[in-house]
Amino acid sequence: MKALTVLAADEFKAPGLELFDLPPIIPGVAWFTKPVLLALLSSLLVIAFCWSAFANPKLVPRGIQNIGEVGYTFVRDQVARPFLGKDADRWMGLLLSLFFLVWIWNLMGVVPFLQFPVASHIAFPIVLAVSIYVLKIYLGVKHQGGIGYFKNMMFPPGLPKPIYLLLAPIEFLSNMIVAPFTHAVRLFANMFAGHIILAFFSAVGFWFLFEQLTPLGAPVGVVGVIMTIAMTGFEMFIQFLQAFLFALLAAMYIGGSLHAEH
């Protein structure tokens, strides 16, 4: 943050896209930047949490197993069971990992000193969304047959025949192209915008209270600090919601492939 606000100018300059250009941590290795480090750290955290909660489960849960069970039943009842029905238990591993991984990715945006939501680099949501997309097509073809999958998707029963010609391309485009795109971009755009909002209000507070302290500017700085606190709280709620929605849509796509649409 300091590097962005050490300006010789007298005017406040809002942070922009340079927030997302991060240099490599080890000078020789170009790809090992802060987002990569945070992503690796998140994976280790998820593994450590799930291991310590579920490795030696006791009948009466103690300690971390309690929290793990709360998370597990939340994902099972809100995400898996509505869309997967009786197959829910098979897919719990994937959905639980997805939910916790995305949530910890997002939480990295508000942890002090780390402060970078990993999903605001679009590569990370794209990888997850594309893998769910490939899984969806694979399951659809496996369970409904190659031709049957596309026939069930593009020609839902119950419509008058001539309309099919006009509506089949819409169904195909919507399921095959728009769905994975929005799956990834929804997460990316929310985290990107949230990061910019937090950086903006923090910069306002810092600039008007520390860099250029003037009698007229100090109240603006105070407003900036208050808004930073408020937006951080809101951002934490949005982070949870986006992780939940990502897992929910993944479950919906998988469920739609397993049971044919009616």
Added chain:
Amino acid sequence: MPAMSEQERRPESDGRDFANAAWSVPSYILSGIILYGGGGWLLSRWTGVAVFTPIGVIVGVVLAIYLVYRKYGR
């Protein structure tokens, strides 16, 4: 479709149907706009008359609304 009688309709399948419908609405409208708007744009490039693009977009929107109505509205 789970059993049509109201008594056998469990809350979970209600939630699933509604969530499917709610998420498919923007998806259908967007694909309708892209598909038929894109077609209209290509047509207007071919003929030189610029009005086909908005016509294509409107046609796409109307078709998408009709699709949602027939699929989920009955």
Added chain:
Amino acid sequence: MNVIAEVSGNIGSIGYGLATLGPGIGVGLIFGNGLQAIARQPETYGLIRQNMLLGFVLVEALALIGLVAPFIYGL
């Protein structure tokens, strides 16, 4: 005539920002009233759900046309 104030930049994004006002209010009204109706008479949930969906698709169409409009008119 002197220019007193001016807004510069991408006018498509301003247009979309204005276009989200109406659909935002519309979605709020539809689902707010739908929720109240479900609370008053839970056994008509299926009927209310269908009508909520119909209203929602019409409002959402306007929002998405607003998103696409800058591209139609050539930015």
